[in-house]
Amino acid sequence: MSASGDRKVAVDGRCTCFSVDNSDDDNKLHDRSCPHCRRSNLPSSSSSGSLLSFESIPVQEYDKLGRIFAASVKGFTIGAGLKGGLALFSVLARLRRRRLSPSAKKVEMVSSSYDVILAIKETLRYGLFLGTFAGTFVSVDEIIAAWGGHRRTAKWRALLAGAIAGPSMLLTGLNTQHNSLAIYILMRAAVLASRCGIKSKRFGRICKPLTWAHGDIFLMCLSSSQILCAYILKQDSLPPSYKSFLNKHGAKDSVILQGVKEIACGMPFTNLEAIEKYYQSTGVDIKLDPEMKVPCSMVHGNQQCALHFVSFLIQAYKRALPVYLPVYLIPALIVHRQGLLKRPYTILGKGVLGTARSSLFLSMYCSSAWMWTCFLFRIFKRCNIPMLAMGTFPTGLALAIEKKSRRIEISLYCFARAIESFVTCMADIGYLPPSKNYRRADVVIFSISTAIIMHCYAIERDVFRSKYLNVLDWVFGVPLPPYETTPRRSSQTK
Known part of the structure; x- marks a missing residue:
């Protein structure tokens, strides 16, 4: 068949510039000066093999209903797999704590059954949530494309389909608020929008500060200041699950946190005896001064600040390992399921290294929070809310331990919770x-x-980074344009 102008396209859809001498490499388009070849190298659309170039391009036939069904099943698999894996580790951790606690043995069976049932319900809910989201998006995308045409609706079709699929979040529970998740996804959307702005000639200068190489660490420091202050001063402003996470890894009893809160807010002490009794139960005999200005003895008893940092770091690392084991294990089973059979030692080795590295980050983050605050309190010989905010700010520097590709994810996750906590605090006052x-x-x-x-x-x-783009392509089943063997270019915008 013939294309417009002097372009000639063979019956099989290839441009005549494709020479016989180069036929040994079907994955490359050889004449980059040919307009037809340049268009064939453009990204694929979200609903068909046609490209987003508004030109006449060969389209591969595919099963639309099959794409909808596959997206729903894959979405359910990811949602149930992630939530189920986290729930499994959580149930096992609770069972271990109950077995070690003599007072909990009588109700162990009843509580264990309840935890398992709750974990199954949550797994199914999140599976239905992501399965419905994926199925709804693909369905709306295909319907609009069929009614309005692929090329005419390409610029806004995915925008509308994504908005219509959003309320599938209600499947996790009609009365269950997901403020943290919503804010986190908003942060992810803002990052993508900013990357688009950086590429834009119109908004490039405005978005240029977002290209700062260590902006993720600064964002983590900013988030840490709000989150850790809320951990001590107002835990109710944090989501219940995140509050429980901080209490576990902060590793300080509630009576100690109450004492630090009272001295930081300039309130009279009400629980010094309770703090002393707590330390006595751990084998430490201590007498606290009601006139103290610095809460170091309250935080770590008779230990020196440096010694407390080292001992806390060791214990924090042991607590952090079970947290990151599923974070690296579950993606290895889902995302790298094929490569796991071919090169298991390489993939599992990276998972072990990633677990060790991320555990070091979390343990250093928690231990340095107490180190920085103690350091600042001793320098200025006082403890108040501004000092607490200043002391928790450099805690975010621990993020530098993490791999660069994970830093933005962690900082955005914490920033979402910091925003939620800040808004709650502002509403309360x-x-x-x-x-x-x-x-x-x-x-x-x-x-x-x-x-x-x-x-x-x-x-x-x-x-998008290539690993996320590959997952999205796998879930939503985006057909590739003719003669393209990889889902678009995978350049990573940092």
Whole structure:
């Protein structure tokens, strides 16, 4: 068949510039000056093999209903797999704690059954959530493409489909708020939008500060200041699960945190005897001074600050290992399932190294939080809220231990919780209306965020890192354009 102008396309869809001498490499288009070849190298759309170039290009036939079904099943698999894996490790950890606690042996069987049933329910809910999201997005995408045409609707189709799929979050529980998740996805959408802005000629200068090489560490420091202050001063501003996480890895009894809160807020002590009794139960005999200005003796008893840092770091590392084991194990089983059979030692070795490295980050993060605050308190001989905020700020420097590709993920995760905590604190003191006035605002924020993310996925795919793009392509089943063997270019924007 013939194309417009002087371009000639063979019956099999290849440009006539494709020479016989080069036929040994079917994965490359050899004449980069040919307009037809350049268009064939463009990214694929989110709904068909046609490209987002608004030109006449060969399209591969594929099963649309099969794509919808496959996306739903794969979405369910990922949701159930991730939530189920985390729930399994959580149940095993609780069972271990109960077996070590003599007072809990009588109710161990009943509690264990309840934990297992709850874990199964949560696993199914999150599986249905992601399965419905994937199925809804692909269904809407295909319907709009069929009615309005692939090329005519390409620029806005994924945006609308992502927004319509967002309310699938309700399947996790009609009365379950997901503010943290919604804010985190919003942060992810903002990152993708900023990467698009960096590439834009119009917004490139405005978004240039976002290219700062260590911006992720600064964001982590900023988040740490809010989160760790809330951990001591106002734990109710944190999500229950995250509060439990901080209490476990902060490893300080509630009476100690209450004492630090009282001295930081300038309040009279009300529980010094309770703190002394707590230390006596651990074999440490201590007498606290009611006139103290620095809470170091309250935080680590008779230990010196440096010695407390070392001992806390060792114990924190032991607590961190079970946290990151599923983080690296589950993706290895899902994402690298094929490579795991071919090169198991390489993939498992990277998983072990990643677990050790991330555990060191978390343990250093928690231990340095007490180190920095002690250091600052002793320098200025006082403890107040500004000093607490300043002392917890450099705690985020521990993120430098992590791999560069994981830093932005962790910083955004913590920043989302810091924003939620900050908004809650501002609402409690009257600067913002209570969050209860905005019922299911999390669903609205999540829908807006997924609309942005899926729009970038369809139009600006190169703003995604290749590993995420591969997962999205696997879930949503994006057909590849003719003669392209990899899902678009995988350039990573840092």
